[in-house]
Amino acid sequence: MSHLPQRYDFLKGHGTENDFVLLPDHDGSVHGGLSDEQMAARVRALCDRRAGIGGDGVLRVVREGERWFMDYRNADGSVSEMCGNGIRVFARHLVEEGLADPSQPIPIGTRDGVKTLTVEGDLITADMGSPRVLGESKVAVPGHAWVARHVDMGNPHAVAFVDSLDDAGHLLEAPEHDEATYPHGVNVEFVVRRGERHVAMRVHERGSGETRSCGTGACAVMVAAAVADGLGPGSAYRVDVPGGTLTVTWTEDDRVLLTGPAVVVARGTTSL
Ligand SMILES: N[C@@H](CCC[C@H](N)C(=O)O)C(=O)O
Secondary structure (H helix, E strand, C coil), rough: CCCCCCCEEEEEEEEEEEEEEEEEECCCCCCCCHHHHHHHHHHHHCCCCHHHCCCEEEEEEECCCCCCEEEEEEECCEEECCCCCHHHHHHHHHHHCCCCCCCCCCEEECCCEEEEEEEECCCEEEECCCCCCEEEEEEEECEEEEEEEEEEEEEEEEECCCCHHHHCCCCCCCCHHHHHHCCCCCCEEEEEEEHHHHHHHHEEEEEEECCCCHHHHHHHHHHHHHHHCCCCCCCCEEEEEEEHHHHHCCCCCEEEEEEEEEEEEEEECCCC
């Protein structure tokens, strides 16, 4: 399938209201020559919700050999290994532009390796690979502290089970966390039970602040909940986030599948 032309400077999309600016840059000729600091500054400008387009992060759409590569950055310009909502939006964009065939699995490169996406109508499933369930450490916000489970989904997560999602407070600052455990920062999820194999969460994302959803975070939460419930591979949970609902399945062969909606809502040009 051919990968040109690039018809827009940018697109805007979201998955359960975790929102992204997409930058088509198929051959790297648009942004590829920028230094890391120049690219970070451009990402901050694009993600600015008043002076820019607004977003929790940027997905640069790059061709890498036989595949597409998702070059992801957080709103503060920092890079991350993986973005579970972003990669579904990325796949939706490829399909809508005729750059990928939705009747076939779509492989997409990331800094955490190649992920395979499958499209079923409004829903897109990302095979996120195997989780790493690690130790426990403390996270805290003013007035509250919890023990949190460290789950690595390619990027780092600290999952805290709380009595009420309100206990996390305003989340204007990053929650305190153990810097020895998370030397490069951490995404912190606050979780409550809603029913059998059904949880709800809020998240403070490294590099983006509180967001309406986090796909890797939902996967980390599901895995932590399944472990706490004495379950493991071979289970599925509904994970409610402020921006909607995700389904996370931990397969018998230890892969985590993230299923949810993904939409592109705008396309255009920008002088940023
Ligand atoms: N919102 C994303 C995760 C984005 C990266 C994260 N903030 C990090 O720095 O690791 C998702 O949907 O997974």
